[in-house]
Every structure is written in structure tokens, then in C-alpha cells.
Amino acid sequence: MKLPAPSLILLLLLTICFSLATYLQPQTMKWGERAQADSMMKALLGDGRRIFANHFFVKADIYFHSGYYPSIFDQGHREESHSRHMVEGHDDHDEEEHEKAMDIGQPKDWIDRFGRQFYSSSHSHLDKPGQAREILPWLKLSAELDPQRVDTYTVAAYWLRSKLGKPAEAEDFLREGLRANPNSYEILYELGLLYYENHHDLVRSVNLWELALRRWNDQDKAGKKPLEISYNEITTRLAQVEEEQGNLRQALYYRELEKKASPIPDAVQKQIDELKQRLASKTVSQSLK
Amino acid sequence: MNGILEIKDLRVEYPSRGIGEPVKLALKGLNLSVREGEVFGFLGPNGAGKTTTMNVLLGFVNATSGAAYLFGVDVKEPIARQRIGYLPELTYYYKFLTAEELLRFYARIFGIPRGETERRIDNLLKLVELEHARKRPIKTYSKGMQQRVGLAQALINNPDLLILDEPTSGLDPIGRMKVREIIQRLKNEGKTIFFSSHELGEVETVCDRVGILYQGELKVEGRVSDLIQKYQTNLEQIFLQIIGYAQPVNS
Amino acid sequence: MNAVFALSNVVIKELYRRKDFYVLFILTVLITLVMASASLFNDDKIVRYLKEICLLLIWISALAMALGTASRQIPAERENRTIFPLLAKPVTRWHVVLGKFLGCWLACGLALVVFYVFLGLVSASREHTWPVLNYFQAFWLQWIFLAVVIAIVLWGSIIFAAPSSNATICLVFVLGILIVGRYLNQIALQQSEPMRSIIYGIYFIIPHLEFFDVRDLVVHDRGLVGWGACVLVTLYGAAYTLFFLFATWLSFRRKALN
Numbered sequence: 183m184k185l186p187a188p189s190l191i192l193l194l195l196l197t198i199c200f201s202l203a204t205y206l207q208p209q210t211m212k213w214g215e216r217a218q219a220d221s222m223m224k225a226l227l228g229d230g231r232r233i234f235a236n237h238f239f240v241k242a243d244i245y246f247h248s249g250y251y252p253s254i255f256d257q258g259h260r261e262e263s264h265s266r267h268m269v270e271g272h273d274d275h276d277e278e279e280h281e282k283a284m285d286i287g288q289p290k291d292w293i294d295r296f297g298r299q300f301y302s303s304s305h306s307h308l309d310k311p312g313q314a315r316e317i318l319p320w321l322k323l324s325a326e327l328d329p330q331r332v333d334t335y336t337v338a339a340y341w342l343r344s345k346l347g348k349p350a351e352a353e354d355f356l357r358e359g360l361r362a363n364p365n366s367y368e369i370l371y372e373l374g375l376l377y378y379e380n381h382h383d384l385v386r387s388v389n390l391w392e393l394a395l396r397r398w399n400d401q402d403k404a405g406k407k408p409l410e411i412s413y414n415e416i417t418t419r420l421a422q423v424e425e426e427q428g429n430l431r432q433a434l435y436y437r438e439l440e441k442k443a444s445p446i447p448d449a450v451q452k453q454i455d456e457l458k459q460r461l462a463s464k465t466v467s468q469s470l471k
Numbered sequence: 472m473n474g475i476l477e478i479k480d481l482r483v484e485y486p487s488r489g490i491g492e493p494v495k496l497a498l499k500g501l502n503l504s505v506r507e508g509e510v511f512g513f514l515g516p517n518g519a520g521k522t523t524t525m526n527v528l529l530g531f532v533n534a535t536s537g538a539a540y541l542f543g544v545d546v547k548e549p550i551a552r553q554r555i556g557y558l559p560e561l562t563y564y565y566k567f568l569t570a571e572e573l574l575r576f577y578a579r580i581f582g583i584p585r586g587e588t589e590r591r592i593d594n595l596l597k598l599v600e601l602e603h604a605r606k607r608p609i610k611t612y613s614k615g616m617q618q619r620v621g622l623a624q625a626l627i628n629n630p631d632l633l634i635l636d637e638p639t640s641g642l643d644p645i646g647r648m649k650v651r652e653i654i655q656r657l658k659n660e661g662k663t664i665f666f667s668s669h670e671l672g673e674v675e676t677v678c679d680r681v682g683i684l685y686q687g688e689l690k691v692e693g694r695v696s697d698l699i700q701k702y703q704t705n706l707e708q709i710f711l712q713i714i715g716y717a718q719p720v721n722s
Numbered sequence: 723m724n725a726v727f728a729l730s731n732v733v734i735k736e737l738y739r740r741k742d743f744y745v746l747f748i749l750t751v752l753i754t755l756v757m758a759s760a761s762l763f764n765d766d767k768i769v770r771y772l773k774e775i776c777l778l779l780i781w782i783s784a785l786a787m788a789l790g791t792a793s794r795q796i797p798a799e800r801e802n803r804t805i806f807p808l809l810a811k812p813v814t815r816w817h818v819v820l821g822k823f824l825g826c827w828l829a830c831g832l833a834l835v836v837f838y839v840f841l842g843l844v845s846a847s848r849e850h851t852w853p854v855l856n857y858f859q860a861f862w863l864q865w866i867f868l869a870v871v872i873a874i875v876l877w878g879s880i881i882f883a884a885p886s887s888n889a890t891i892c893l894v895f896v897l898g899i900l901i902v903g904r905y906l907n908q909i910a911l912q913q914s915e916p917m918r919s920i921i922y923g924i925y926f927i928i929p930h931l932e933f934f935d936v937r938d939l940v941v942h943d944r945g946l947v948g949w950g951a952c953v954l955v956t957l958y959g960a961a962y963t964l965f966f967l968f969a970t971w972l973s974f975r976r977k978a979l980n
Contacts, residue, residue, distance in 0.1 A: 245770060249942035255905035290907050293930060297904055299951045300863075301938045312767070319762050319771035342763060351763040529810045531979050549812045557810035563802040565732060567739040579728035580811050624807060634810070 223327050235328030242320035242337070247284070249302030256286045314341045325359070335359030336372040349380035365401070367408065370394035371416050384423060391420050395439075413443040421453075430461045474504035475632050475663050476511075476528065481537035483523050483687075497523040499687040500537065505665050505680075507631075510658050512674040512695075513667040515684035516714055521667040522560075524684070525636055529557060541632065553581075556625035560637040563617070566610035570601050570620050573609060574627055581628045595623040599653060615646030622653060633657065635666035639673060651677065671707045681706070683713050725817040726824060729808075733825020734832070737791055743833050746783035750837065753779060754844055769848040770941050776844055777937045780837045781864070788830050788868045789893055792875035793885040795822040796974070805979055819876060819971045823963075826872045831865050853940075859947055860940045866959035867934035871896055873966030880973040899931045929962040 223231050244251045284305055289295035308314045321338040324331065335356055342352035353376055359369045374390035377383040395416050401408040421436035434457045441450040478501050485495040498520045505511045515521050526532040527539050530546050544551035564573055571592050578588040596602045599619035604612065609620060618638065625633060638654070639647040647670070654677055658664060668674050674681060675695055682692040690713045691698065695706065702709045737743060754776045762768055796818070799805040808818065838861045846852055874895065878888040902909070906925035910918050933955045936947060 245942075249938040249944065253905060255902075255908040290911075293926070294904075294907060296951070296954070297930060297933055299947050300933050300936050300955070302942055302944050315763075315765050315768050316770040318765065319760075319768055322762055338763075346763075346765070348763055348765070351765075355763070526979075529806070531806065531809060549814050552810055553812045555810065557807055559803055559806040559810075562804060562807060564804055564807075565736070565802075567736055568732070572735070576728050576732055577807075577811065579731070580725045580808075580813060582724045621807070628811075 227327070231327040232331075235324045235331055235334075238320045238324040238327065239331065239334060242317040242324065245317045245320060246308055246314075247302075248306050248308060250284070250305050251302075252284055252286045312346065314345045317341065325355075329359070329362035332359060332363050332366045332368045335363075336368050339372050339376065343376050343380050349376055352376055352380075365397050367394040367397040367401070367416065368412060370397060371412065371419075374419065378419070378423070384427065388420065388423055391416050391423075395420070410443045414440060414445075417443070425457070430457055430464060433457055434461065475507050475542060476503070476505040476665055477540040477543075478503040478524070478528075479538050479540075481524070481527060481539055482535045483520075483527060483532060484535045497687055498527075498534075501684075501687070501689055503682060503689060503692070505632075505663060507663055508661050509679040510654070510664040510677055511666070512678035512681040513665060513684065514669075514671070514674060514681055514710060515667075519684040520687045521684055522636065525634060525667065528634060554628070554631045556628065556630035556633045558618075558621050558625040558633070558635045558638055560640055562621055564609050564620060564624070567608060569606050569608055570596060570612075570623070571605045573620065574623055577624045577627045583628070591627060591629070595626055598626070598656070599623045600649065615642050615649070618642060618646065618650060619653075622650065626657075630662070632663045632665065635664065637667055637669065639668065639670055647673070671705075671710055675706045683710060685714050725811070725813040726821040729818065729821025730825035730828060733791070733795065733822060734829045736825075737787070737829040737833070742787060742790060746786060747833070747836060747840075750776070750779040750783055751840060754840075758844065758847075767848060769845055772848065773841065773845050774937070774941045776841045777860070777940065780834070780841065781935075781937070783837065784830060784834055784864065784868060785871065785893070785896070787833055788826065788871050789875055789889045791829060792822070792826045792872045793879050793889040793892070795826065796876065796879045797885050800979060809979075815974050816971050819967055819974060823869075823872055823876055823967055826876075827865075827869050830868045830872070834861055834865055834868075853943075855946055856940050859952060860936050862952070863934040863936055863947075863955065866956055866963075867931055869963045870929050870931060870934075870959050870966070873963045873970065877966050877970040877973065880970055880977060896931060899928055900935065903928055903930055904932045930958075934959065 227234065286303065289298060308316060318338060318341065321334050325334040325338070328334070335358070339352040339356045342348040342355065353373070356369055356373045356376065360366065360373070363369060370390050371394040374387040374394060376387075377390060378387035395413075398408050398413050398416065417436045417440035421433045421440055424430075424433035424436060434454065437450060437454045437457060441447050441454065444450045481498050481501040482496075483498040485497055487494050501520070501524060503524075513521055513524070523532060527534050528541065528546055529552065530549070533547075539546045541551040542554055546552075565576075568576065574592045574595060575588060578591065583591065592605075593602075596605050599622055601616060601619055601623070604616065609617065612620065618641075622635075622638070625635070635654070639650050642650065651673055654664060654666075658677065678695055680692070680694050681698065683690050691709070693701075698709055699705065702712070704712075754772065757775050758772055796805075799808065799818070805818070809815070838857055842852065842854075842857055871892070875888065875892045878892050879885065882888040882891065903925075906921055906928075910921035910925060913921060938944065939947065
């Protein structure tokens with residue numbers, strides 16, 4: 183039997199491939215998330231990208247400490263919330279705890295002592311103006327890899343708006359995070375802070391914090407165990423703003439909520455008592471008028 | 472000691488390759504002497520011990536007992552190889568170098584001054600008829616050309632003794648003829664040549680003396696003409712008789 | 723020494739005539755430039771991540787070159803039988819080992835210079851500074867690191883049959899030291915005897931290659947390593963290099979060539 187020309191065989195094989203592809207393509211859409219991946223990273227790494235996302239988030243923390251970081255082998259190393267440490271100002275107690283957690287200990291032998299000259303072995307932070315920008319690439323990469331990790335957006339936004347003078351970029355990034363995590367009370371809270379501290383737009387910030395509070399409550403009702411500290415932060419901010427605006431009744435309401443989640447309920451109670459007094463005196467003065 | 476190359480009671484044993492396997496005796500007390508200016512053909516079937524002998528002479532293999540000398544110096548001393556040239560069988564020279572770069576490399580090993588190196592390279596490339604390909608990488612050379620560049624490297628230090636291991640093996644008739652011509656020319660220049668070959672016709676035309684090695688022992692040694700007269704036949708028949716493949720003519 | 727320099731010259735020629743270096747360098751340039759072109763919150767002064775990526779690529783490229791070049795030197799000489807005409811000249815096996823080492827080391831050093839110049843240009847384009855001494859220290863220590871690695875690989879090329887298996891084993895060994903070498907003492911402390919003594923023994927015996935990795939200090943502008951420490955670590959690297967070269971020679975000396 184005489185075979186047809188090789189080019190015809192090639193054409194036939196190509197036609198078979200094309201036909202199979204058109205049939206298989208809709209089928210593969212049902213096979214898993216990777217098939218419908220909307221980003222290169224997702225397509226390449228699938229769900230494994232979340233591990234890398236965490237790695238890059240930690241990398242940002244390492245950059246925040248100018249390369250100094252305890253390894254998993256270091257005795258003093260303990261898990262701590264990287265995002266909180268990277269974001270918040272600490273009191274003395276926090277700082278002490280942090281120093282303890284980050285301690286790599288005394289050199290154990292001459293190799294250890296000598297080797298410490300060749301890597302970052304002293305604890306420091308990116309304190310100089312503008313230096314904090316160096317953590318941003320890793321946060322961006324972390325967000326690309328795992329858009330559902332909300333810490334990434336809030337930490338990056340904090341540095342962008344408060345230390346680097348880039349509130350517009352912070353807002354863009356937070357909104358990007360909000361699109362990926364529409365129910366995130368953390369992002370809403372951070373967005374509220376941005377409007378409050380950078381744009382001085384009280385109305386929008388209150389709206390955002392109220393929305394954040396609603397989202398927190400929704401998650402709580404759904405049994406998702408949202409963070410109590412976030413609840414405390416949201417209610418504290420709302421109470422403060424309402425107090426500044428003179429809405430003492432509303433401020434009292436938020437202080438009551440704050441007290442439920444506060445680690446120092448006595449101090450909050452004191453504030454509640456003060457508010458009640460002010461409210462009472464205000465009512466008296468109004469009735470006198 | 473009057474020979475350029477002297478081998479005395481040379482014995483080489485290769486260790487057994489596995490448990491229970493016997494030790495392999497490659498050379499059993501070999502004695503040999505090559506005099507200045509002669510061409511010595513070292514013959515023998517595969518596995519006779521020719522390459523082992525050359526390996527001992529070049530310091531690649533240590534003798535179990537006995538000794539070998541080049542120019543009166545024990546072959547264990549690297550300096551013994553200062554005045555020799557060696558052409559191994561089937562060598563693929565550095566493919567990324569050109570012929571002249573390869574010769575320059577070997578010349579540098581001998582510490583030959585730069586001007587002298589260039590002069591020698593020109594002469595040698597002319598001798599081995601590779602002038603036209605001197606700037607081409609060796610990877611583009613045919614087998615015959617590679618063998619000729621090998622011959623050129625063996626001559627870069629203007630050696631007094633040339634050791635050639637199967638210099639024409641694997642070459643086409645033209646390649647063989649060219650290599651034979653070069654050997655003849657070197658002989659005319661008075662070089663001492665010690666070479667192994669399977670081409671008995673070539674050995675007969677080129678060599679002054681031959682030695683036939685069989686199972687690690689030198690069975691016959693002498694001038695080619697004397698051997699032909701003694702055995703009343705050509706070298707090929709003598710070789711076959713010695714290794715037991717043909718009956719002696721007088722019998 | 724003529725033979726040593728002649729041999730090293732051939733190795734250098736081999737490296738720049740093969741395409742490995744060019745491919746690795748172009749890849750490094752491309753990846754670094756692509757990363758540099760990414761817009762990160764409209765901030766064009768961010769530089770540390772670029773330095774880190776560029777240095778990582780330099781380390782990977784240099785390691786690949788050192789492993790690739792060193793692992794095939796002696797096996798290729800034996801496979802192509804060029805070792806025979808070479809040793810038939812007044813060249814000893816020690817000359818071969820030393821010549822191959824020197825060639826690989828100088829070739830990698832030349833490549834490193836090109837890579838570090840590129841790193842300098844990339845960081846200067848953002849930072850507008852030239853921390854030449856920091857780069858010199860990083861380059862020098864990495865070069866000493868490569869000397870130790872090349873010596874290890876040359877020894878491996880006598881012991882292991884195939885260059886690929888040698889390169890893989892050496893890569894695992896080198897990466898293992900770089901990653902956990904520093905922490906073996908802490909791991910030892912968490913073990914009970916006799917494992918504790920064994921691990922501690924290993925900790926003191928292995929070449930601490932992590933000493934030569936000062937990328938952290940360069941990336942995070944942590945300043946220079948003391949010059950005294952630099953000299954000491956250079957001597958440390960040289961001692962290990964000599965140890966491995968000597969071991970290579972001892973193994974090669976007894977090796978049958980045919």
C-alpha cells in the first residue's frame with residue numbers, strides 16, 4: 183500500500199489534535215481551579231502558590247529587619263503575627279516580647295561566632311525615611327500569589343499611606359484586595375483609616391468602619407471566628423470619631439461594644455463612665471436652655 | 472646501557488577484577504633495547520602486551536617488577552619524557568581548539584619560547600599537510616587529519632625518540648600512505664622510532680628491526696632482513712608462525 | 723608551572739567557546755531587567771529586591787558553571803584519551819589536577835567579574851551610589867567559595883563514574899552545607915548521644931561554605947565585613963581547597979587510565 187505524502191499525514195494529525203482540543207477544552211474547565219486560572223501564577227502553581235505567598239510575606243518581614251531573622255533552628259524563635267509586628271507601634275512589653283522572639287542567642291562556638299560576621303546578625307528595623315519601600319515588592323508578589331491573604335494588603339497599605347506618602351497607591355491596593363476579598367473587615371477597616379488619617383474624610387471612614395463592623399458580625403454569626411482584636415480596633419475608632427463629632431450617645435454605644443472585646447475592659451469602663459457624665463451634663467444644659 | 476630505550480625483566484600484573492578471578496599477567500619478564508636512529512617495529516596480536524609495554528614506558532602503568540629506561544632515566548621520572556614524542560591510538564583532541572592552538576598548548580608545556588613555537592608550528596603543519604586547516608577547530612577534521620595533527624603534537628618538542636601506537640589504525644589507504652611517508656621522512660632525519668602496528672607490510676618497508684610479542688613474552692627480535700633470511704618467508708608468515716597460526720616453512 | 727598554566731589556558735578557552743556562560747549571563751540580565759521593569763506602587767527607588775534577585779542569579783549561574791566545567795574536565799580527558807599524549811609529556815598528575823583547578827577557577831572568576839559589573843550597574847541605576855568595596859568583598863568571597871567547590875567537584879570527578887552524577891552529588895552537598903551547615907550545632911544540641919557527638923563532629927569537619935555568602939550584607943546595606951575576617955576566611959577557604967586538591971591527586975595518582 184502506498185502511503186500518502188508526509189505533509190498530508192501531518193495535516194491529518196493536526197486536524198485530529200484540533201478537533202480533540204475543541205471537544206476537550208470545555209470538559210477540562212470542570213476539572214479544577216487550575217484549568218480556569220486567571221493568572222499566570224495560578225496556572226503554573228495551582229494551590230501550591232499559597233506556600234510561596236507565605237514565603238514572600240515572611241520575606242517582607244525579613245526585609246523589615248534588614249535581613250536579620252531567626253531560623254527554625256534558633257531556640258528563641260517563636261511564631262508571631264508578622265503583620266502586626268510589621269504594622270503597629272509597640273509598647274515596651276510588646277518590644278520586649280518581640281526582642282525575645284527574634285533573639286538568635288549567644289554564639290555557641292567559634293564557628294558560630296566567626297560566621298556571624300558574614301550575615302545580618304544584629305536586630306534592626308527599616309527606620310530611616312523611605313527605607314520601608316524595600317518590603318513592598320515581596321508584599322506585591324505575595325498578593326499576586328495568594329490574593330485571598332488579606333494581611334498582605336493591609337500591611338502594604340499601612341506603609342504606603344503612613345510612611346511613604348502614597349495614599350493613592352495604598353487605596354488602589356486595598357481596593358484590589360477588596361475585590362478579591364469582598365467580606366474582609368480588615369481591609370475595610372484599613373480603608374477607613376486611610377480616609378480618616380490621609381483624606382480626613384470622616385463620613386466615608388465612618389461608613390467604612392460601620393461596614394467593617396457589619397462584616398465582622400456576619401462572620402461571627404457564620405461561626406468563622408473573626409479576630410477579636412479587630413473588633414476592638416473598629417469599635418474604638420468608631421467611638422473616637424463619634425466622640426470627636428459630639429455624638430456622645432453613639433460614642434457610648436460603640437464604647438459598650440468595645441468593652442466586650444477589649445483586653446482592658448476596666449479602662450474602657452472608665453471612658454464609658456466619663457461619656458455618661460458628659461452626656462448627662464449635656465442633657466441638663468440642653469434642658470436648661 | 473647503550474640503548475635509547477631499555478627494558479629489563481619487565482613484569483606487569485593486573486589485579487583480578489573479581490573474587491576468584493586470577494591475576495592477569497600482561498608482561499612476563501620482557502627485555503628489549505632500541506638503539507639510536509633505528510626504527511623498531513613492535514608486533515604482536517591483540518592482548519599480547521604491546522600497549523602495556525608502551526604504558527609502562529610512558530609512566531601510565533607501574534611495573535610489578537623489572538625496570539624501563541628512556542635515555543638512561545627511569546621512566547617513573549617525568550623528566551624521562553622530556554625528549555620523547557608519543558602518538559596514542561584513537562585520540563580525539565580538544566575539539567574546541569584549532570590545530571595551531573593545540574600545538575601551541577603542547578609547546579607551552581615544554582616551555583618552548585614563543586618565536587620558536589610559531590616556527591615549529593609552521594614546519595610541522597607543513598610536514599603533516601594541514602596548513603590549509605590550521606585555523607579550523609579540530610572537531611571539523613576527518614579521522615586522517617586528526618591522526619596527522621596527533622603526529623604533529625608528538626613532534627612539537629623535536630623529540631629524539633618517537634613512540635607511535637598503531638599510527639595508521641583506522642585510516643583509509645591515502646591516510647595510511649601519508650602517515651607512512653611522514654614516518655619515512657622522520658627516519659631519514661635520524662629520529663629513533665618505536666612503534667606498534669598490525670600492518671605488517673608497512674612494518675617490513677619502514678622498520679630496521681622488529682620484535683614479536685606473544686602472550687607477554689618477546690618471541691623473536693632482530694633485523695627484518697635477517698628474519699626473512701632465517702625463516703625463508705615474508706614477515707607476515709613469520710608472525711603467523713610465531714603465534715601458531717601457520718606451519719614453519721622448513722617443516 | 724608551564725604545564726599548569728598551559729592546562730588552565732585550555733580550560734578558560736573551553737569555557738568561553740562553549741555557550742554556557744553566555745546563556746547564563748543573558749538569562750540573568752533578562753530576568754533582572756524584567757523584574758526591574760515591573761511597576762511597584764509607582765516607586766522607582768526600590769532596589770534591594772533587585773539586588774537580591776540579581777545576586778541569587780549570579781550565585782546560581784556561578785555554581786552551575788563551576789559544577790559543569792569542573793565535573794567534566796578529567797573525565798573528558800580520559801574519555802577522549804587526550805590524557806595519554808598529555809601525560810606522555812613531562813607532566814605529572816599533580817600538574818593536571820592543579821592546571822584543571824586553576825583553569826576552572828580563573829574562568830569562573832572572569833565570569834563573576836562580568837556578573838558583578840552588571841549588578842553594580844543595576845543597583846547604581848536606582849541608588850546612584852557605587853559601594854565598590856562591598857561588591858569587591860562579595861565577589862572575592864564568592865570566588866573563594868568557588869575555589870572550594872571546584873576542588874570538591876574535581877575530587878568527585880575521580881571518584882564518581884559519570885560527570886552528571888558527580889555534579890548532582892556535589893550540588894546536593896554544597897547546597898546542604900549552605901542551607902543547614904550553620905545550624906548543625908543547634909541540631910546536635912537537640913539530639914541525644916551518640917548522635918550529638920556525630921553531628922557536632924560533622925559540624926566541625928565540613929567546610930562552612932556559608933561564610934563566603936555575604937549577599938545579606940550587600941542587599942541590606944549592612945556594611946563591610948572586617949578585613950581581618952576576610953583574610954581569615956580566605957585562608958580557611960584556601961586550606962579546604964588544598965585539602966580537596968590533595969585528595970584529588972591522591973585518588974587520581976592511583977587511578978588506572980585505561
